[in-house]
Amino acid sequence: MIEEPYRWVEAIANRREYIEGQLAPGSPIAALGYREGILFLTLGQMRQKIFEIYDRIAMGAIGHPGDIERLRMAAIELASTEGFTRSATDVSLRRLVHYSLSPVLKSAFEQIYGPPYLARMLFAEVGERPEEDLFLRVEYDGEIATNGATYARARQDFAVLSGTQRSRELMEAFLKTQHTPDASLQATLNAALDAWSIGHMTLQATEAKELPERAVVAKYRQEQLATAGIEAALLERDVSRAIRYRSLSDTELRSLIND
Amino acid sequence: MERSPVAFDQNFSGAASDFPALLQSKGLLGPAIAPYQVVPGQQKTWQPTEATTILAFKFSGGVLVAGDRRATAGNTVVYDRADKVLEIDRHSIMAIAGVPATAWEMARVLEHSFQFFRRTQLQEMSVGGKVRALSKLLRDNFGFVMQGVGVVVPIFATYDSHPKPEARLYFYDAMGAQFEAADYAATGSGSPAVRGILYYENTWSAKPLQQLNEDEAVSIALRALDTAAESDTSTGGVDRSGKIYPLIKIVSRDGITTLPESKIAAVFKETVA
Numbered sequence A: 001m002i003e004e005p006y007r008w009v010e011a012i013a014n015r016r017e018y019i020e021g022q023l024a025p026g027s028p029i030a031a032l033g034y035r036e037g038i039l040f041l042t043l044g045q046m047r048q049k050i051f052e053i054y055d056r057i058a059m060g061a062i063g064h065p066g067d068i069e070r071l072r073m074a075a076i077e078l079a080s081t082e083g084f085t086r087s088a089t090d091v092s093l094r095r096l097v098h099y100s101l102s103p104v105l106k107s108a109f110e111q112i113y114g115p116p117y118l119a120r121m122l123f124a125e126v127g128e129r130p131e132e133d134l135f136l137r138v139e140y141d142g143e144i145a146t147n148g149a150t151y152a153r154a155r156q157d158f159a160v161l162s163g164t165q166r167s168r169e170l171m172e173a174f175l176k177t178q179h180t181p182d183a184s185l186q187a188t189l190n191a192a193l194d195a196w197s198i199g200h201m202t203l204q205a206t207e208a209k210e211l212p213e214r215a216v217v218a219k220y221r222q223e224q225l226a227t228a229g230i231e232a233a234l235l236e237r238d239v240s241r242a243i244r245y246r247s248l249s250d251t252e253l254r255s256l257i258n259d
Numbered sequence B: 001m002e003r004s005p006v007a008f009d010q011n012f013s014g015a016a017s018d019f020p021a022l023l024q025s026k027g028l029l030g031p032a033i034a035p036y037q038v039v040p041g042q043q044k045t046w047q048p049t050e051a052t053t054i055l056a057f058k059f060s061g062g063v064l065v066a067g068d069r070r071a072t073a074g075n076t077v078v079y080d081r082a083d084k085v086l087e088i089d090r091h092s093i094m095a096i097a098g099v100p101a102t103a104w105e106m107a108r109v110l111e112h113s114f115q116f117f118r119r120t121q122l123q124e125m126s127v128g129g130k131v132r133a134l135s136k137l138l139r140d141n142f143g144f145v146m147q148g149v150g151v152v153v154p155i156f157a158t159y160d161s162h163p164k165p166e167a168r169l170y171f172y173d174a175m176g177a178q179f180e181a182a183d184y185a186a187t188g189s190g191s192p193a194v195r196g197i198l199y200y201e202n203t204w205s206a207k208p209l210q211q212l213n214e215d216e217a218v219s220i221a222l223r224a225l226d227t228a229a230e231s232d233t234s235t236g237g238v239d240r241s242g243k244i245y246p247l248i249k250i251v252s253r254d255g256i257t258t259l260p261e262s263k264i265a266a267v268f269k270e271t272v273a
Helices: A005-023 A065-085 A093-110 A165-178 A185-201 A214-227 A250-254 B019-025 B100-121 B127-140 B142-146 B191-204 B214-231 B261-271
Strands: A029-034 A037-043 A050-054 A057-063 A119-125 A134-138 A144-146 A158-161 A230-236 A245-248 B054-059 B062-067 B071-073 B076-079 B085-089 B092-098 B152-160 B166-172 B178-180 B184-187 B247-252 B255-258
Touching (some): A005 A057, A029 A165, A029 A185, A037 A050, A037 A057, A037 A185, A050 A065, A050 A245, A050 B100, A057 A065, A057 A158, A065 B019, A093 A119, A093 A134, A119 A158, A158 A165, A158 A185, A185 A214, A185 A230, A230 A250, B019 B127, B062 B152, B062 B166, B062 B214, B085 B247, B092 B100, B100 B152, B127 B152, B127 B166, B152 B184, B152 B247, B166 B184, B214 B261
Antiparallel strands (some): A029 A037, A037 A230, A119 A134, A134 A144, A230 A245, B085 B092, B152 B166
16 A cells, blocks of 8 residues: 555545544633733643643643643653753753654654554743743644744734634634733633633534624633633743743632633 | 654653653663672772761751751862752752762752652652652662762651641661651761750750741751861851851741841851850
8 A cells, every 4th residue: 555655645634534533522722921921721621631841831732642641741751851961941842842742743643554643732831021932733743833923924922722723713813813912811811711712612613714703702601611610721931930830720710700 | 553663762661750760761860870899809998978967857837957068078178158958849858968969960860850750640749759769869879879989868858738737857878768857867977966966955955846936946057057067177067257157948838948148147146156
């Protein structure tokens, strides 16, 4: 099979379709940079989805728990050995993802006799100022999307991840207009909850081109908050502390929500 | 089917949660046991060289850990501002007597091990696990100790919030045996004098150590270090002319506080000098 190139392309396409199908129901995760740090947020606590990787790096992921766990362990091991042999400031998210994770994901995906990694990940590294925050979304095939400015897009102070591309694009469209990096934690939390709601309600709607009405989003958000737990974590900008990751409890956040 | 050849070099046995093992697998940590050869006909005598004084005791506000600042090599004072009381995490202190190169490396391994455990296992390492981790590092280092080049005899102080919130204090020997101290511990060449003072204070003074307030505790720590320095050349004690004071840290439920030099100086001026 592998000797015939078009078969290989076909196998890859099948594999992509299969993985996309598996990831499609994944609950969205939003990471928003704000004045005092970066907020990671998702709803529904079947499994933990937001993790500490290193002093200034956190990760959110959807996919198969076994694959997420292996990728998470690999990221922690790589960052920890780097931080130990050099120093914590030498641990770089860019290198971790570009140099270490992406090539491995790519070859696992393309070697069609072996299993691919069934995971989509969102990494963030907090900087000293909001404009130094780095967000990287890494796909199962090793593809990387950054928050940096490109020819057709201004720099973004947030990044999101969702089960479907449509849902992700709608979340991004919402945050582009509704989130600023100088926002407070409360404003950021509410923007993140709205973005999550938009992402979650459009997971099934492959045809959705427009953002849902504000009132519809608010209602959906209220319904979801009534039943689901909030999972959230901060990467704090506070330079006086080495370890910036702090998980936030559901109760801690409820008081900050605007109804 | 075989996994791709470019897989992560992970240890699937589960031992990957042990950070020193991970470092060893990547060749980033020295060999567990240094090659130790007995040369026939040559009597090897082990000379302990823990030239310093470290003390720790429990008082009403937690555990106080104090160390002098002098680092020596033989009869030479190499450095008079050495930090031998090291913070390992938010609630743990390792204070060291022994060879600084080995001790600081151990502290670094330990610090990263605790963080690595928390990140990979998604929970804090227990006090038992932390105490054991240091014990293992000491045991792995024993080959060097036998060669007379890397002896480290630490004290470990931490705050245990589970099951009963309380300060815990441990001391070790060079082979890695761990002992939990009920009230106080001391290590280093000046420790016999210090141990005498702490025993006396704890048993016959007006207040046992555990009931002292912070100022009283600091005062006793300074007096003890000053006494140790009086007869032990390797202990800096309090440098009155250079205004160099011992390093004092306190572990309590809220974490670790490093006492500012001004505070130590004030207590020293009032109750010691």
